[in-house]
Amino acid sequence: MNPFLENFKTALNAHDKDACVRLIHEGLDANSFRLIEAYEDILSKAMADVSSSQLDPRHKIWDEHVKTQIVRTVLESLYPRVMKTPEIRPTRRVALVCPEGEYHELGLRMIADVFRLSGYRPYFFGNSLPKFEIKDLITSMDFAYVVLSASNFYVLPALNASIATINELRPDLKILVGGHAVNHNHDAIHGNNVTIVTTLEELKILLTEEAR
Numbered sequence: 308m309n310p311f312l313e314n315f316k317t318a319l320n321a322h323d324k325d326a327c328v329r330l331i332h333e334g335l336d337a338n339s340f341r342l343i344e345a346y347e348d349i350l351s352k353a354m355a356d357v358s359s360s361q362l363d364p365r366h367k368i369w370d371e372h373v374k375t376q377i378v379r380t381v382l383e384s385l386y387p388r389v390m391k392t393p394e395i396r397p398t399r400r401v402a403l404v405c406p407e408g409e410y411h412e413l414g415l416r417m418i419a420d421v422f423r424l425s426g427y428r429p430y431f432f433g434n435s436l437p438k439f440e441i442k443d444l445i446t447s448m449d450f451a452y453v454v455l456s457a458s459n460f461y462v463l464p465a466l467n468a469s470i471a472t473i474n475e476l477r478p479d480l481k482i483l484v485g486g487h488a489v490n491h492n493h494d495a496i497h498g499n500n501v502t503i504v505t506t507l508e509e510l511k512i513l514l515t516e517e518a519r
Contacts (some may be wrong), residue, residue: 311340312349319353322370324377328384335388341387341474343424346417347507348487352379354413355457358458358487375413393426401452402444403431406465410434411458418454421507427451441469445476454484463488464496470498483510 311334318326331349334340340348357374360506399423403415404428419429430448445453453473457466466484473480484496485504493503 309348315349315493316353316356319377322373322377324380327377328381331381331385342385342392343421343511345385346421348513350378350381350499351414351417354417363419379413382420385420385464389420389423392424395423395428396426398451400448400450401427401429401446401454402450403429403454403456404436404441404444404469405432405434405456406462406469407435407438408465409457409459410461411486412456414458415454415456418456418485418507418510421510422514425511435441438465438468438472442476445473445480448478452481452483452490454483454485456484458487460488460492463492467497470496471503474499489511
């Protein structure tokens with residue numbers, strides 16, 4: 308069991324924002340784990356527990372929202388460290404998009420930092436990007452990847468519509484998809500040039516292979 312993860316989850320469950328921020332930075336300062344490991348082994352796994360709790364009949368929305376905002380604060384506090392990582396290559400842009408109707412954006416925000424740690428320039432567009440904006444976005448900027456995330460099962464049709472739009476405009480453009488709804492419904496994803504990524508570890512492996 309990862310003691311840093313357990314300590315972080317204990318602080319998160321206690322809604323102790325200061326402790327969560329302090330634990331991450333103290334661990335990094337002591338070289339107890341690397342920056343990418345903070346994302347892979349602590350933050351993403353803590354948030355996976357928060358997401359899975361939605362299936363529990365005792366789940367409280369306010370509790371989920373508090374924990375989400377705490378993790379968001381931790382992420383923002385880490386960005387000065389993220390900026391010191393590999394130099395960005397001008398051609399390595401990535402768009403990170405929540406399709407229309409998707410308001411769970413924190414996982415995608417975390418992935419944006421993982422791309423930055425891999426030398427990409429991420430463009431994170433927040434939650435619920437209207438469908439008509441996808442077309443304008445793809446024609447306005449040149450991306451190496453578009454990443455789409457769906458946690459809400461009802462958003463899958465909008466996600467597939469976004470994939471279809473991208474396929475039509477840029478058949479060569481690589482599309483990565485993930486999120487709770489995608490991870491449990493691989494067969495519901497339709498389109499070309501699409502890769503389903505279920506974990507940050509999978510994303511890191513993919514980007515490492517692309518860099519070779």
